[in-house]
Amino acid sequence: MSRPPAGEVVDGVLDLRELPKVERHPAVFTAYDELAVGESLVLVNDHDPVNLRDQLERDYGTGFGWEYLSEEVPEYRIRLTKNASTPLPRVLADTTEIASGTGERGLGGAVFSLRMRERDLDSNVIALEPGGAIAEHWGPDVDVLVHVLAGSGHLDTETGVVDLAPGVLLWLPRRSRRAFRAGPQGLRYLTVHRRREALVLQASRPPGAP
Known part of the structure; x- marks a missing residue:
């Protein structure tokens, strides 16, 4: 057999x-x-x-x-x-706790990310240490919603500067040029955008840009 x-x-x-x-x-x-x-x-x-x-x-x-x-x-x-027909709604994290680590030296990048296999969204909490920065770049081909959780900083755009403080809800249109700079207390913010295989930051001008 x-x-x-x-x-x-x-x-x-x-x-x-x-x-x-x-x-x-x-x-x-x-x-x-x-x-x-x-x-x-x-x-x-x-x-x-x-x-x-x-x-x-x-x-x-x-x-x-x-x-x-x-x-x-x-x-x-x-x-x-x-026991359930679909994945259940649930709490993923406490952003108050995530925000409490703002200002730590030597810690940067994503400190929280969505990791489910099946999802339509990507979301991360990005940490910048005091004085840290994300260099000027052209964003990817997705719109990104940003919610500032803690700390302070600035967003440089093509024509000016946007002040970042806790509570600010920021819209990053797809392929827009931007750069993040953290203030003396560091900066932590939540990002949400449509899922894609890789969120590529382009240092050079994207194809078709004026």
């Missing part, structure tokens, strides 16, 4: 042990997405898949059930249940 192909659900069981590690999580997500609400499948793995559970929480919130049936190497068994 031939064995079923690795990664297929057989009689409600998905055995991950014969799959390469890079294929295990995608196989679980595919099988989970095919479940109806209230249905379950049993995962079999050679270790406790805690990283998988973290990724499920990232993508679906608390809309799934996770029950250990066996916790012995090399055969961990977990019943995974679909």
Whole structure:
């Protein structure tokens, strides 16, 4: 009798042990997405898949059930249940806490990002240390909404300067030229824009620009 192909659900069981590690999580997500609400499948793995559970929480919130049936190497068994038809609304972060770190030296870049697999938006919290800057560049081909959380600074545009302070809601039209400069207390701001594979900042003039 031939064995079923690795990664297929057989009689409600998905055995991950014969799959390469890079294929295990995608196989679980595919099988989970095919479940109806209230249905379950049993995962079999050679270790406790805690990283998988973290990724499920990232993508679906608390809309799934996770029950250990066996916790012995090399055969961990977990019943995974679909409790909601879609990922659930949930709190991702407390921006008050994120803002409280403003002014830290040596910390820059994204300190928060959306990481769900299936989403229409990208969002980040960008941190600039005191006196830090993002050099002048042409923005990508997406509109970006910016909400200043903490600190202070300036946005340089083609014709002037916009003061940045907590509470400012800023619109960055697609492909517009801009540069950010943090004040003496540093700067932290939230960005939201349509999802794209990579948000590329162009130092040179974009194609077709006047």
